[in-house]
Amino acid sequence: SQFSNDHTIKNAFRLYDGNIVEGVLIPMDERMTACVSSQVGCSLTCKFCATGYMDRKRNLNADEIYDQVVLIDQQAKKNYNAPLTNIVYMGMGEPLLNYANVLKSIERITAPDGLNMSYKRITVSTAGIAKMIKKLGDDGVKFNLAVSLHAANDAKRNEIMPINEQNSLKSLAEALKYYFSKTKNPITYEYIVFNNFNDEIQDAMELAKFCKHVPCKVNLIEYNPIQFADFINAEGDKIDAFSNYLKSQGINTNIRRSRGKDIDAACGQLAVKQEENL
DSSP, X not given: OEEOTTSOEEXXXXXXXXXXXXXXXXXXXXXXXXXXOSEESOSSOOTTOGGGGSOOOEEOOHHHHHHHHHHHHHHHHHHHSOOOOEEEEOSSSOGGGGHHHHHHHHHHHHSTTTTOOOGGGEEEEESOOHHHHHHHXXXXXXXXXXXXXXXXXXXXHHHHOGGGGTSOHHHHHHHHHHHHHHHOOOEEEEEEOBTTTSOSHHHHHHHHHHTTSXXXXXXXXXXXXXXXXXXXXXOHHHHHHHHHHHHHTTOEEEEEOOSSGGGTOSTTOOSHHHHHHO
16 A cells, blocks of 8 residues: 555555556545546556556456455544545446446445445446446436546547547437436536646537536546656646636536545556556
């Protein structure tokens, strides 16, 4: 485990076959959040994410996902004297490409003989796989869904997220409307603000338009640099202007500051250095 200056703890979990995944404990004032992995590596090759530069080796089974949560919960109690309050499936991998195991792990987390946590404290994040989002709707899931959006026009999204070429914003919007009609769960959109790429008011206008499809909130996220990518974080005043525009359109918007950046535990930084060090 590595400890960050902001008290975030990054863990490298060695699996039975020698593969390693990472899970992070993020302590905040009112919350104790576990960020867990669902796959060893990832097949989606998002250009801004360190895990996307690794090959996807395999899916985690439900026990391996659940055990990350149990171990991070023990860590929270030991180091900060508080149990986990929230779980986010935002570590390595695309959760909806390991659908059955992710759902099975959530059943165990919420079970009375598991961790007995509320579904409302669990968020699954996806890069936006339309048919699997519809399946979540058909399965009537009760946990929260977050979509890594990062651009609300197809040309820009294709450039940074190749998944968008098969899952256009139009098909994503249709899937989200279907999901909402079945679950009545609002969506969270994650949007990293990159300098000179998606940080102009025009980009905010496109995002605001996309937000009209279903009830939602937006998290604007600081970019965390990785060694392979040329992106840099947008200026603070640009992020503020972007946020203010969304708020002026009635969209619930939060600016998320980075946690654990100094130990490569922040969003998009997981796992590559671990592989290099083995």
